[in-house]
Amino acid sequence: MSFFIDAAYGTLKKYGEELSGDIVNIEKLEDCTIIILADGLGSGVKANTIASLTSRIASNMLKNGANMYETVDAVANMLPVSATRKIPYSTFTIIKIYNNGQTYIAEYNNPSIFAMRNSKSININMNEVNINGKLIKESTLFLQEDDLLTIVSDGVLHAGLDNVLDFGWQREDVENYLTRKNCNTLNVQALNKDLLNACLNLYSYKPGDDTTVASIKVIKPSVVNIFTGPPENKKDDGIFIEKFMSSKGKKIICGGTAANIAQRELKRNLKVNLDFLDTDLPPTATMDGIDLITEGVLTLKAVVETLKKYLDTSYEKMDYIYSNNKNGADALLKILLEECTHLNLWVGKAENPAHRNLNLPTGLNSKSQLVKRLSNYMKALGKEVTINHI
Template sequence: MEYFIDVAYGTLIKHKEELPGDMVNVIRMDKCTIIVMADGLGSGVKANILATLTSKIAGTMLKEGADIYETVDTIANTLPVCKVRNIAYSTFTLIKIYDNGEAYIAEYHNPPIFMMSKGEAVHIDKKHLNINERKITESNIKLQEEDILTVVSDGVIHAGLGDILNLGWQWKDVQNYLKKKSKEKLSSQSFTKDLLGVCWDLYDKKPGDDATVVTIKLRRPSYINIFIGPPKNKDEDSYAMKNFMKCTGKKIICGGTTANIAERELNRELKVNLDFLDKDIPPTAEMEGIDLITEGVLTLTKVLEKIKKYIGPFSLDYETVNFHGKDGVSTLGRVLIEECTHLNLWVGRAVNPAHQDPNFPSDFSIKLKLIDELCKVMEELGKKVTVTYL
């Protein structure tokens, strides 16, 4: 079986620095995904450049078919060892994982990778290599469904050092925490966000080092289909709705007019939920065979705003964002963040006069702008997005 490689990552930037000294490069190919996490020496601009060079060189070479020996040799010759401190200018972790769960891992001076399976920590056997005087460890493993790999930079292991914790958050402590969280069946994005949140608290909102977390989870593909807006040609209503209902996965309708089309063409009753769970969010509705029905433009706008805040970087005015509510915005956001691996958008091109500035052509309608933005955000989250215009 071919699985979906759910990858998410995030970084806490060292206090008073503007650029991270850690860099993550994710390359999705036809049958595999390459992930590189590099940690540049020091912090700030210099570390950012070193980490960027390392992650880009490694990612590009692995994508083009180079093996670990060629890749490490190139990196070693490009970024030599610091003569003053006798340590590498950039450490790194390389992972190449195939859709069937087979994975290759190479690690160079980063904290050892964590692996969780069925709520338990898994020991990874490693082989030691010496490449161009660099000591590399490599592993070949086979992941099962819902298994989780977590890569961290040393800023995670050092969280709380000297303040809250005398010796920092030790590797074993992080492993025990991840073991507990893995039982909650979170998405990679939520798993990453949670671990970064703990580091944020341990650093008392002033990270003493760049702290990066990369979470990789093997998942079954989960298809989410969203029908937004009526087709441009009303004669296509029946054809579009019937094809939409044939789709695999969850079915969601956004927009009152679209819901009315579904009621008419499917000959099913549309029931509006009269409970206003949030006065600023329009109510949802229900219909047999449809998993969620929400209002259109306003709800989508709020969903986008909430997702952007959720995946945004930590800052001193960091606001906790969750999707635990039962309102339309929280429900749709939760589906997109937690469940979705493949997003199929069915977009009707009929123009709603209420959403259209007469001074602009139809391509600039609010609805289409929202769709473009939603696609970009979901692709940034690693989801596979397809759009069908009607």
């Protein structure tokens, strides 16, 4: 089976520093995903520079065909050792996950990876190998559907040190925290933000070290289709709807005009939901064969603004999207974040004159601009996006 590798990361900078000494690089290739966490010695500019160099060299070598041994050898031996502290100037974790679940992990002086299966911790057998004088921990394994890997920098294990905890957040404490989470129902962005939030609280909102979390989840591919905006020529309505409905995956309609087109062409009843009233967004609607129907511009604007927050790797607090949706934007966000790996956007090019009267800020009253932002944000979240115009 071919899996989709969902990955996200976030960082809390050391209090008082402008740059983080932790660098994460995620590269999605055709047959695999590469995740690298490099932790530069100390913090600030120097740490950021050496960590960036470590991450960039490893990423470029793997993308250009070097095998894992060659990459680990080159990176480990590039790094000098501090003459005073006798530790390397950068530590790193490199993970390469193929789409069939085959996984290689290499760790050099970083905290050991956390692995979860069915919300329970599983042990990864790591072998210690000597690569030109550098001791590297490595492992090869096959991941299963819904397995979760969590990589952390040592700032996570230092959280609360000499503050609320005498010895910091011990590894078993972090492991217990992760097992208490229902990892099968939360997306990787939410899992990441949640763990970072816990660290921020332990640091009393003044992190004493750069603190980074990267979460990787192995999931089944899941397609979502969104139809928004009428076609440029009305005669194409039927063709567009036929293509939209024949595509595999969930079906979502954003916009009253698009919903009316579907109602007419499919000859199905359209019913407005009046179960709740939201003062900010129009109500949703239902139709046989359609998973979700929302209003267009205002709903898409709310969605892209929330996705922007998810993408801010330094954003420290997050209201998660749960199943008790308050409005159409929440419902759409839940699907995009938790049930979507491949997004097909079906975008009609006709302009809706009503949008000119919404008095939204420049650039936000254009549905085409919102669709572009949605596409860019979903790609940045690691999703595969296709746009179909008509």
